[in-house]
Amino acid sequence: MGSSAEKKAQTPENFTDIKIKAPSQNSVGFDALKSSVTHVLKYTKPLDAIKASLKMNQKGGFDCPGCAWPDPDDERSSIGEYCENGIKAMTEEMQNKLINREFFANHSVDELAELSDFEIGKSGRLSEPMYLPEGATHYQPISWEDAFNKVATHLNALENPDEAVFYTSGRTTNEAAFLYQLFVREFGTSNLPDCSNMCHEASGSALSETLGIGKGSVTLDDLYKAELVMVVGQNPGTNHPRMLSALEKCKNNGGKIITVNPLPEAGLISFTNPQSFLGLLKGGTKLTDVFVPITINGDVAFFKALLIKLLEKEEDIGEVFDLDFIKEYTHGFDDFILDLKTYDFDECLQAAGISEAVFNEAFELILKKNKIIICWAMGLTQHQNAVDNIRELVNLLLLKGSIGKEGAGTCPVRGHSNVQGDRTVGIWEAAPQAFLDKIESKYGFKPKSQHGYSVIDTVKAMNEGKVKVFFGMGGNFISAVPDTTYSAIGMSKCDLTVHVSTKLNRSHLVTGKEALILPCLGRTEKDYQKTGVQVQSVENSMGVVSSTKGILEPCSSDLMSEVAVVCGIANATLKSRTKIKWLNYKDDYNLVRDDIQEVIEGFEDYNNRLKQPSGFYLPNGARERQFKTNTGKANFSINKLPEWTLKDDELIMMTIRSHDQFNTTIYGLNDRYRGIFNERRIIFMNRDDMASRNLKDQQVVHLQSEFNGDIRQAKNFKVVGYDIPKNCCATYFPETNVLVPIDSFAHTAKTPASKSVVVRVIANTAN
Ligand SMILES: Nc1nc2c(c(=O)[nH]1)N[C@H]1C(S)=C(S)[C@@H](COP(=O)(O)OP(=O)(O)OC[C@H]3O[C@@H](n4cnc5c(=O)[nH]c(N)nc54)[C@H](O)[C@@H]3O)O[C@H]1N2
Numbered sequence: 052m053g054s055s056a057e058k059k060a061q062t063p064e065n066f067t068d069i070k071i072k073a074p075s076q077n078s079v080g081f082d083a084l085k086s087s088v089t090h091v092l093k094y095t096k097p098l099d100a101i102k103a104s105l106k107m108n109q110k111g112g113f114d115c116p117g118c119a120w121p122d123p124d125d126e127r128s129s130i131g132e133y134c135e136n137g138i139k140a141m142t143e144e145m146q147n148k149l150i151n152r153e154f155f156a157n158h159s160v161d162e163l164a165e166l167s168d169f170e171i172g173k174s175g176r177l178s179e180p181m182y183l184p185e186g187a188t189h190y191q192p193i194s195w196e197d198a199f200n201k202v203a204t205h206l207n208a209l210e211n212p213d214e215a216v217f218y219t220s221g222r223t224t225n226e227a228a229f230l231y232q233l234f235v236r237e238f239g240t241s242n243l244p245d246c247s248n249m250c251h252e253a254s255g256s257a258l259s260e261t262l263g264i265g266k267g268s269v270t271l272d273d274l275y276k277a278e279l280v281m282v283v284g285q286n287p288g289t290n291h292p293r294m295l296s297a298l299e300k301c302k303n304n305g306g307k308i309i310t311v312n313p314l315p316e317a318g319l320i321s322f323t324n325p326q327s328f329l330g331l332l333k334g335g336t337k338l339t340d341v342f343v344p345i346t347i348n349g350d351v352a353f354f355k356a357l358l359i360k361l362l363e364k365e366e367d368i369g370e371v372f373d374l375d376f377i378k379e380y381t382h383g384f385d386d387f388i389l390d391l392k393t394y395d396f397d398e399c400l401q402a403a404g405i406s407e408a409v410f411n412e413a414f415e416l417i418l419k420k421n422k423i424i425i426c427w428a429m430g431l432t433q434h435q436n437a438v439d440n441i442r443e444l445v446n447l448l449l450l451k452g453s454i455g456k457e458g459a460g461t462c463p464v465r466g467h468s469n470v471q472g473d474r475t476v477g478i479w480e481a482a483p484q485a486f487l488d489k490i491e492s493k494y495g496f497k498p499k500s501q502h503g504y505s506v507i508d509t510v511k512a513m514n515e516g517k518v519k520v521f522f523g524m525g526g527n528f529i530s531a532v533p534d535t536t537y538s539a540i541g542m543s544k545c546d547l548t549v550h551v552s553t554k555l556n557r558s559h560l561v562t563g564k565e566a567l568i569l570p571c572l573g574r575t576e577k578d579y580q581k582t583g584v585q586v587q588s589v590e591n592s593m594g595v596v597s598s599t600k601g602i603l604e605p606c607s608s609d610l611m612s613e614v615a616v617v618c619g620i621a622n623a624t625l626k627s628r629t630k631i632k633w634l635n636y637k638d639d640y641n642l643v644r645d646d647i648q649e650v651i652e653g654f655e656d657y658n659n660r661l662k663q664p665s666g667f668y669l670p671n672g673a674r675e676r677q678f679k680t681n682t683g684k685a686n687f688s689i690n691k692l693p694e695w696t697l698k699d700d701e702l703i704m705m706t707i708r709s710h711d712q713f714n715t716t717i718y719g720l721n722d723r724y725r726g727i728f729n730e731r732r733i734i735f736m737n738r739d740d741m742a743s744r745n746l747k748d749q750q751v752v753h754l755q756s757e758f759n760g761d762i763r764q765a766k767n768f769k770v771v772g773y774d775i776p777k778n779c780c781a782t783y784f785p786e787t788n789v790l791v792p793i794d795s796f797a798h799t800a801k802t803p804a805s806k807s808v809v810v811r812v813i814a815n816t817a818n
Pocket residue numbers: 117118119136250283284285286287289290291311312313314316345346347348349350428429430431465466467705706707708709710712713714715806
């Protein structure tokens with residue numbers, strides 16, 4: 052009998068010898084160049100890396116496998132359109148080591164599970180399909196055909212198609228994602244959870260309701276032209292580094308920046324553009340004009356305080372609100388104002404945890420500006436009241452008429468490089484009926500209308516024994532989802548777990564009774580099919596669809612493209628009952644795009660328009676002031692302050708990314724900007740909170756979270772005194788996912804509340 056699923060799902064609790072320095076005041080510059088070069092030399096063939104980097108994010112090249120930040124529409128830098136973390140994402144995929152049958156013969160699943168996520172990732176690229184039979188300790192090789200038949204046999208043996216779940220992570224291209232959801236719907240379920248459920252789902256939900264489109268409204272050009280950009284709950288210096296160049300351009304054009312974050316993140320305070328020689332000499336541009344050190348989940352309170360004061364000024368002196376816009380384009384203004392008047396400014400300020408002086412500085416910047424962009428990411432979406440957070444910032448934009456005009460609007464900054472595109476082409480457990488009707492009329496089968504499982508629903512259904520087959524198209528489900536122990540128990544109840552992956556990860560080790568690893572091509576690699584090397588497409592955070600084409604030879608001849616995997620499995624599973632010629636698509640991806648253009652609005656002439664060097668914009672109603680909401684107008688909304696009652700010994704914890712990881716892929720053990728080196732098991736704490744608990748720097752503690760009476764525990768973290776508001780603390784994801792309660796999620800959007808986990812810090816008396 053091997054280790055339990057719960058144990059295998061845990062990251063090891065040992066320390067790696069921490070070094071601490073003062074946090075940086077500046078981002079990028081020479082250190083970033085140094086870090087990328089070190090990475091390239093250590094893990095790849097440097098010549099390939101240079102060749103690939105010159106094609107990354109270039110017209111006709113491949114799309115960076117990192118985040119979803121857009122590329123400029125017009126000119127692209129010839130030195131390179133990428134950042135330090137783009138290079139790391141690329142080199143992670145291009146590793147010079149391969150994982151093959153010998154590797155798996157030499158290492159049992161239990162043994163691999165004892166490695167850290169960093170070590171697992173550095174084992175190399177998956178290079179051939181592998182199978183873990185029931186009761187076996189080691190994975191063994193399997194042919195592609197047998198693997199497809201195994202999946203088909205399991206799927207066809209289910210009593211009900213809803214006993215299968217098909218997860219997607221956001222790297223999957225439009226072509227693969229469209230076919231995947233088509234297969235799943237023809238198979239008979241809408242169980243299509245995706246990483247978006249844990250990410251920007253709350254943004255989609257709030258924006259659809261208020262502005263009629265679940266995506267942001269701005270373009271890159273708008274950012275350059277904004278008078279004011281607010282960056283709220285986002286750490287672009289690490290997670291969307293090239294956004295800093297856009298912010299720099301905005302500043303050079305006279306724009307101002309307000310940053311709202313519990314942490315003074317280096318990237319936002321000041322930035323040295325590595326592609327600007329002058330910038331390197333000058334030592335950087337100061338980006339943030341006003342830093343608002345908000346308490347975790349204090350955002351509704353902060354925005355309300357702003358709204359209250361704006362209303363006062365409007366009533367006093369006028370010309371603060373855009374009354375013409377409000378009259379012509381919005382709904383619910385009077386009710387919104389009535390409700391706003393019931394709130395007390397001082398209470399809001401206190402709940403936001405900021406001083407009146409800081410508030411006034413931010414307020415003065417906002418008061419006179421009419422071209423405002425608000426950017427946000429996980430700091431707003433991963434709370435129980437995440438949808439309120441976003442609806443409240445929309446209220447501010449509506450009062451200012453800051454939507455649907457140049458230099459103004461909403462900018463939810465998306466995570467994975469094609470997470471937005473996946474949703475556009477139908478990866479959605481709650482797809483709109485109009486989309487399902489289109490599928491029916493095109494393909495002649497009736498997709499299930501009833502909504503399927505989201506991520507949270509999936510984990511619960513697994514635990515209830517309702518899921519027999521889990522299929523993951525990319526991603527690392529077990530490490531990404533909340534409540535690791537509970538989730539691992541659920542996963543182990545499945546009969547078959549399947550992962551289409553480029554790299555080994557913990558989800559391959561926490562399995563159902565049987566498991567399959569299906570290795571696929573990455574973005575950088577050429578996708579050879581019958582009609583030649585295939586082009587695919589992706590959509591970035593600003594709704595631009597562009598092509599991506601790999602340029603390197605595949606790292607192994609036994610890899611398949613995601614498209615080919617979907618076609619193979621669909622063909623093996625649906626056999627004669629399908630209405631679709633699955634195998635044709637894999638020979639020629641143009642055929643997939645022909646279908647997409649028939650089913651999804653905005654993709655007219657897809658194949659031709661994809662040839663345009665910068666791609667094409669998808670339609671966006673909010674950008675045109677056409678609000679496709681239930682009222683036909685942009686809706687004001689009424690949002691309450693969250694109610695927090697922390698007990699004396701409790702803190703609110705946010706689980707965040709270090710500078711050296713891409714989600715669950717750990718590039719290295721440093722968090723350079725925050726001054727942490729060679730350690731991930733740390734907790735950032737306010738020094739007063741440390742003093743009141745008698746905790747010293749680097750002291751070892753255990754963390755406990757309590758939710759609805761259940762206690763969850765994570766052992767061994769080193770305390771790091773940091774510039775973070777009182778009663779707040781921060782740890783890295785995924786080490787502390789074990790503490791995030793499965794039932795703590797955003798109302799209506801079900802995004803896990805992984806930025807507001809109530810914890811107790813318990814000194815380890817053994818040290
Ligand atoms: N290099 C790299 N790039 C990435 C990723 C990666 O892991 N590594 N991940 C990708 C993905 S999938 C995503 S979704 C994005 C994530 O991008 P981010 O959302 O920037 O990532 P997080 O580290 O989760 O950071 C959240 C930020 O919100 C702040 N914050 C936390 N709670 C609150 C709050 O209550 N209020 C406010 N105002 N701020 C708060 C934190 O201090 C932190 O600065 O990045 C994408 N890009």
